[in-house]
Amino acid sequence: xxxxxxxxGPVTLSEEAFLTINCTYTATxxxxxxxxxxxxxxxxxxxxxxxxxxxxxxxxxFEATYRKETTSFHLEKGSVQVSDSAVYFCALSEGxxxxxxxxxxxxxxxxxx
Amino acid sequence: xxxxxxxxxxxxxxTGEKVFLECVQDMDHENMFWYRQDPGLxxxxxxxxxxxxxxxxxxxxxxxxxxxxxxxxxxxxxxxASTNQTSMYLCASKESHSYNxxxxxxxxxxxxxx
Numbered sequence: 001x002x003x004x005x006x007x008x009g010p011v012t013l014s015e016e017a018f019l020t021i022n023c024t025y026t027a028t029x030x031x032x033x034x035x036x037x038x039x040x041x042x043x044x045x046x047x048x049x050x051x052x053x054x055x056x057x058x059x060x061x062f063e064a065t066y067r068k069e070t071t072s073f074h075l076e077k078g079s080v081q082v083s084d085s086a087v088y089f090c091a092l093s094e095g096x097x098x099x100x101x102x103x104x105x106x107x108x109x110x111x112x113x
Numbered sequence: 114x115x116x117x118x119x120x121x122x123x124x125x126x127x128t129g130e131k132v133f134l135e136c137v138q139d140m141d142h143e144n145m146f147w148y149r150q151d152p153g154l155x156x157x158x159x160x161x162x163x164x165x166x167x168x169x170x171x172x173x174x175x176x177x178x179x180x181x182x183x184x185x186x187x188x189x190x191x192x193x194a195s196t197n198q199t200s201m202y203l204c205a206s207k208e209s210h211s212y213n214x215x216x217x218x219x220x221x222x223x224x225x226x227x
Binding site for chain 2: 032034036041042043044045046049051089093100101103104105106
């Protein structure tokens with residue numbers, strides 16, 4: 001079945017550092033790919049998405065490119081802030097759409113001032 | 114903006130109690146979902162519904178049931194709560210059957226079963 005693998009956390013960085021959170025997936029077809037963010041005490045919010053190969057999703061300074069050849073969707077940000085501290089989830093959707101998303105286990109990001 | 118509201122942020126229940134977790138969305142979405150979130154396991158799908166009175170099992174339905182009597186409301190039921198059901202429960206909704214549509218989440222209910 002479909003699966004999503006994310007790098008283990010927590011990831012600790014200093015403010016203004018460059019961020020990469022790796023995400024790879026396994027799917028039988030051509031999924032849509034998503035990054036969600038969960039701030040402390042809240043539910044998940046959509047951060048960005050990409051629906052086909054070579055698409056780049058971007059939002060709030062974060063970017064991720066759908067790489068079909070490497071089955072990857074790595075999240076990047078050029079200069080992180082303390083307010084980016086959160087848990088980040090990579091997810092995919094395939095098939096009829098009524099059955100939700102398949103999520104990775106999440107990566108806890110900690111940004112130190 | 115889509116609003117998904119879960120009725121309780123925190124619940125404490127005793128083993129064997131019947132527990133209802135309520136979720137309401139305000140955007141007329143057809144599809145609704147219940148996930149549980151546990152450290153090291155990420156999000157796992159319990160049940161979903163694509164229409165009123167319709168329900169489908171997710172990956173971990175054992176020990177749970179659901180009810181969808183109205184389009185905007187999707188309830189998760191623990192018939193007899195057990196300590197291994199202590200978790201964060203997240204409700205979500207989605208606007209169509211397209212797999213490009215994102216899920217919209219509520220803020221979660223943290224359930225503790227003692």
